[in-house]
Amino acid sequence: MQLPQLILIDVDGTLVDSVPDLAYCVDEMQKLMDMPLRGEAAVRQWVGNGVPRLVERALSNDLNGTPDIALYDKAYPIFLEIYQDNVSKRSCLYPGVKQGLEWLKAQNLHMGCITNKAARFTEPLLKDLGVADYFNIIISGDTLPRKKPDPMPLLHGAEFFSVKPKDSIMLGDSVSDVKAARAAGFGIICMSYGYNHGEDINLANPDVVIDSFTQLPDVLS
Numbered sequence: 001m002q003l004p005q006l007i008l009i010d011v012d013g014t015l016v017d018s019v020p021d022l023a024y025c026v027d028e029m030q031k032l033m034d035m036p037l038r039g040e041a042a043v044r045q046w047v048g049n050g051v052p053r054l055v056e057r058a059l060s061n062d063l064n065g066t067p068d069i070a071l072y073d074k075a076y077p078i079f080l081e082i083y084q085d086n087v088s089k090r091s092c093l094y095p096g097v098k099q100g101l102e103w104l105k106a107q108n109l110h111m112g113c114i115t116n117k118a119a120r121f122t123e124p125l126l127k128d129l130g131v132a133d134y135f136n137i138i139i140s141g142d143t144l145p146r147k148k149p150d151p152m153p154l155l156h157g158a159e160f161f162s163v164k165p166k167d168s169i170m171l172g173d174s175v176s177d178v179k180a181a182r183a184a185g186f187g188i189i190c191m192s193y194g195y196n197h198g199e200d201i202n203l204a205n206p207d208v209v210i211d212s213f214t215q216l217p218d219v220l221s
Helices: 018-031 039-046 051-060 069-084 097-106 121-130 152-161 175-184 213-219
Strands: 008-010 111-116 136-137 170-171 187-191 209-210
Touching: 008 152, 018 039, 039 051, 039 111, 039 209, 069 121, 069 170, 097 111, 097 213, 111 152, 136 187, 152 170, 152 175, 152 187, 170 175, 175 187, 209 213
Parallel strands: 008 111, 008 170, 111 136, 170 187, 187 209
Antiparallel strands: none
């Protein structure tokens, strides 16, 4: 792939392994709701579509589940309160992320962060893990009326930097990222290790799949 003018990078499953914190919060919520614990393995299959959807999946114990609305309305504020104090206590950058970000920075491209996580959680997480300053824009799940897989956040990022979509790349980990990139006219690179509900990301046909941010110099020239 050609070196782009703009790269927009996903958070959960791409930059950050946030499942340990999310799983902790899910199980603490479940305890307070007097419901069975779900555990990290289950939560790892459920993340990637924002906190509201994660809470629905945890309550129903099902990737495609929808709980009773009264149950959800009681549980969701509980999760938010717990997560507010546990955004980055157990989460960590994936190996190679810092090196990859440093290489991208040295190429003088525009860099943005794009996630379905709400800003109140995204910004502290990136700051706590020491990567917030790499990004000239952070587009969170509540920044715009629509979020991934809708192309709106990606197109907003391109417009912010006055870059054409064809000169832009999305770096993500899920089918949601692939759909958003295709709809926006971006190139798409995916990480092999991310959160894609247990499915091999190769099945979504991104342009390139890599195992580490340290491979970015090999695929962008």
